[in-house]
Amino acid sequence: MSPSEQFNAHTPRKGSKEWHRLESHLIEVAKLAARFCRPFGATGLAYLVGLWHDLGKVNPAFQEYLKNCATGKPGISVPHARDGAIYAYLRLVKSSKADIWPEIAMPILGHHNGLIALGEASLRLSDYDKNLLKKIIPFADLLPSPKMSFISISDAQKELYLRMIFSALVDADYLDTEKHFAPRNASARGEWTRPSDLWPVFRANQLRLMWNNRNESGVNLIRRQIYNECIHSAKLSPGVFRLMVPTGGGKTRSALAFALRHTVEHPEQHFQRIIVALPYTSIVDQTASEYRRIFGDRLVLEHQSQANVPEGENQEEFALKERLASENWDHPLIVTTTVQLFESLFNNKPSHCRKLHNIARSIIILDEVQTLPPELMEPTLNVLRDLVDNYGVTIVLSTATQPAFDQTPYLRAFQGISIRDIVPRPERFFQDEIMKRVEYMPIRWNQDLDSLADEIGKIDQVMVIFNTRKAAFDMQDLLLKRNVKDVYHLSTLLCGEHRRRILNEIKRHLDIEAPHPIHLISTQVVEAGVDLDFPVVYRAIGPLDRIVQAAGRCNREGQRKEKGKMIIFDFVDNKAPPGAYKTGLDDSKILLERNEPDSLYDPALYSEFFQCLFRDVDLDKRNIQSYRRDLNYPEVAKRYKLIENTVLVVVSSYNDNEGERRLQTYLHESNRETFRELMPYTVNIRYDELKREEIAECVEEVSPGLYRWIGGYDDKTHRGLLGIVRDPADLIT
Template sequence: MSVLACTPSGVESNENEDLCLWAHSENEKGDMHGLVEHLRAVAALAAEFAGVFGAASLAWWLGMVHDLGKAAEGWQERLLALCGTRGSVGIDHKAAGARFAVERLGLWRFAMAVQGHHGGLESPVLLHGFLTSPDRDRSAEEQSIGRLSALVPELRDPTPPQWPAWARSDPLAGEMLLRMVFSALVDADYLDTQAHFRPGEASATMSVGMRELLSRYEDARGKQLANRPASAMDGFRSQVYDDCLRAAELPPGFFRLAAPTGVGKTIAAGGFALHHAVRHGMRRVVVAVPFLSVTDQNAKVYRDWLDADGSSRVVLEHHTAVNVESGPGGRWQRLAAENWDAEFIVTTTVQLFESLHSRTPSRMRKLHRLARSVIVLDEVQAIPVHVLEPVLLALRQLVEHFGVTVLLASATQPEFWHLPVVDGIEPVPVVSEPERLYDTLKRVRYRWWTTPKPTLAEVAAEAAVRSRALVVVNTTDHARAVLTGWQASTSSADVRHLSTRMCSRHRLDTLDEIRALLAGPGDVLVVSTQLVEAGVDLDFPVVYRAIAPAESMLQAAGRCNREGCLGHAGGLVVLFDPVEIGCPPSYAVPLHETRKAFGPSAGKAELDDLNAFATYSAAVYSSLNPTERGQAVVDARREWDCPRVTDLFRMIDDQSVPVLVDYRPTGDQQARDRADRVVAAIRRGRTPRPHELRHLQPFLASMPRTRALRDDRAVPLIGDLHVWNGRYDPHHGIDLDPKEH
């Protein structure tokens, strides 16, 4: 019986032949998916994706052999037997292609992409064990190769592919190339399979073009300047924006946007990114921010400017708190979120860097889209120090080998450029004279309240005397204590609370309420943990900040007199050292260096001394050894040990667990109903799909893991997700008061 390829409709290409090879079962039209057709389509698409970074030949071969094992007689018989059942074949089809890649193409490490194109990248050791296992059916693998070689001439006498020289000499660079070609392969595989089963979803993307986006952006900025009331900050904002446009003309690389809060860094960074992309032919802009509240805020700004009428699929907002299937353009949002096939993306630093260090196809499909893009890292000082080395290494590799430009934006620029992982890199300063700008824009004065140390009750009482004040503390318990003090007082002020004891939707709703209150005439008191510090556009005349690392205190000061409207005296920032002890463990080293460098004592600097801050920041990173900066992740990458990389790389401290709470947003009952339906399905024993879990994200708060495990009000639901059956307070969220029992 001879072998042949088959047309997409399932009609044999030669009526004298009597055997077809299939890749997938019939679609809704009843058409089978030809194997050779699938392999060639995936190879071509993967080569197109990887050609952006010089690896087209490598990706083409990985695409051509990835499903080679499906040609085996046993696999084909099983597929046909399952037609119409949606059942899984259950026979390995990865080994034949992986073996071909190793033995006939010399791709002994890149064959990991073939082995892992369904389950995820493994390691060279595990690949060797996989191919040499006594359980392998070598005869079926050889049969597959032989059958397809009869149909695909390239398989008969293959020419090993070429790939960039920089990936051959450096194991770490080669490992990053593996990640990128794996991304190209699995995205191409998914897209071609999707085109067979759901052809209507195959063309969800619409390119607007960077020039058109830039035109829209500049038009929107001009209209905003023309229509809004004048501000004392306008001249400085224009200066920073103009500096960004000048820097955008420079060659791709690392850039630093250092400017005080309130000068429009979000707008300026977007302008830099779009102008730079147009100037250098780059494909997309990716804006990554550390906190969900900032992601939501920034995405709205960019969407309003780039897609004001909602007619185009332009700005993709991809993070865990977004329900990507609801609202206008929901289907496109869902599809684009899977592989970032969009021209302007707003995401979180967690989503970006955990994807770069992941091993699974679903997380890594998007990575090849980063090539030739502009990545804006907003609030870059928030990168956790325990992953600093792998993050900096990944950024360096993207810039040096994948045509990426990285813009680091922050009012408190970290000084980590002396570390070996970024040796030799000198980022280009975007703002021409940052010291003069900071000196000119001193909008606050500082008062240190450290001797004697005040209690939280005393801080709350003094703040309550003010008509408007923001108090920022280091722990959720401290925030609750301040709120309780205000609620017990006779003050007529509106009081609000922000912390991770509130679910993300509750926090976003509360921020909207605070902005509305600040726009009115009444008194407003707000207490928050540090989540309010980065990029949240609140403006108070007085800010109280518990002693914390210098960058956190400076970020809090950025919420004071943000618009510069308080005259010569400026705003007041009170830095207090509370009697009550408590702060995140990550504060230990930077807080020690802060106490050494800043304070009211003789010989110590004022908090806004830029030179002192640079010295302090460098000292913080130097005081940490490579292990504390995440060197173990880099070592695992050097060995191409992908499971170990993923296990070690955790941007968020896993000492907390997500807790689903009973928060009911005003005016959006549908969102809550969707979440409740997912919970009901889980309780009936059904495993939720990823898009269903996203319905839960707006209603998740966090609790310390140890506390959740011993509190019977936190009931396990699935994995480490718990449901909070205790009281959820409308002001402060999860009520951990033991008296509730």
């Protein structure tokens, strides 16, 4: 008897009587998983993982559960992942392949609830139902029996290798399930354009830009020279690159130009996509919009946030569709946050890991790479090194203030690696008078914020950046009490659509031809990569790289009659986030006290700062590398956090309740398209904020991990969510 006549994988979709047959599902998932793992040589393993992942559905109790789901009868979900993992474990042990059982059995065991620790997996697989196994074996024997061929990997590589196989299984499982339940969505995926095909489109856009600016001089000439050098360096062999140019030097476009041209110069690498990872959502908004103007909407994926998708073995259609809404990065150009990228690389949950296999054979541009947390630097660089060495990835470290990863004895992960400069001798551009658009002033001491507010209120156009949100709020209040007009605020408490509108308003005020007064009081969210051009910038003393990045928002285009003024200030209550940020602030004070302000144009000073920082900070503070070696996936995920745990909150009232309309659309039809539409009206807040009574009263959970904000939202003074003034890290997922 054919197994497809006996067992089902999923119920019929609504309006259909066609069941999803188990045999068909297993074979299709096996083929997909094998294809996904081809770039890193794991096709044999992945095929078996896919072929055996749902063998537990042979269980008569599970088949009865599916029938109840199909007829609307209440039923209790029947776990099945462990039974498939047990079959894999026993078969491998008996076939003298006992040493590779984790790579096959652990992804199967975790494909619904997440990867667990090696020790726990071993215990869970040692106890099994022999009667159920007797039903599984004859069914499994009827499935295709591929020849087992596996590559050898070191223990140090196993943690990421297993996670990649897990990712391929999850994505293959989700895609074949989506094909059954939502064939229209599945057909829309198809085969994407390769990034090498985007190069002619980008080049044409760049030529038009250069033609339109052909009579300009100054900064644009420098940008053109940097761009040309990036194109020339794209011929270099794949690996790790450093793009170091002054703020305002056009590195965002030039980095993409290098990446696109690199895919053309190296067809043998079969690059699948370009991933641009940025630290702040405000830059993600800006960068994704620019790329869409060049390539259109279809080829660019903007991935900022991800709701906490309910994991588990529930097979009801609504639960399956919620899981299918997670992203798998199947686009040629991804614009995302560094949090989304790195926390996924260290995560253990299916919805977060689903995308990981698509990182293989990609080019990753880490924009503003200096913002990576020093306390996580050792595991972060270790994974990047592994991606380069074993997954065909090219890395571009892009920033004006390079962290000197290869110039410090305190980082083991990048020792012995060759980091090549895309722009040779970058210091020449920092010392070029054209790029010295800002005059750095000596550190200014203010007794209190009142005296500083008096000074700032008299300036027509100024941006002030504080280390904490509370200080920014206090300054905004002081200016409003003085009846200063056109006071704006930017922080991570604004939803993306609100933030986008504010930035557009600010840019209109800053128009050199028709200037208007503007006072922007902000947190660090605005100081790296955001395309603003103020004549005067005040920056509370902080880590040296933050000061230099803030200066990049001052006289950015070099078109003002006078140099911009960059004022570094300190005051009595100038508090800073604890840990590496505070350490960086203290190191900066020492360096600035013994160097002239103009030394902030010297890249050697940036290198000295980071060497001091890496010396003073524990670069694996949470002992993550030890847990990675032990294959303890839950503990790694728990410890690797660029920011504390956050929840996604929908701002339903902003823009005439547009957020609520999009939320209702998502709740009615949960898929990745409706989720993307919802994202501009969301804010991430820390999970521990929900424990505060005054905040708990302002939210209501509408689906697992997704909340509606029913408290106050300030779109007048642009503070966003009201009631939250504590300072989370300025990166958000």
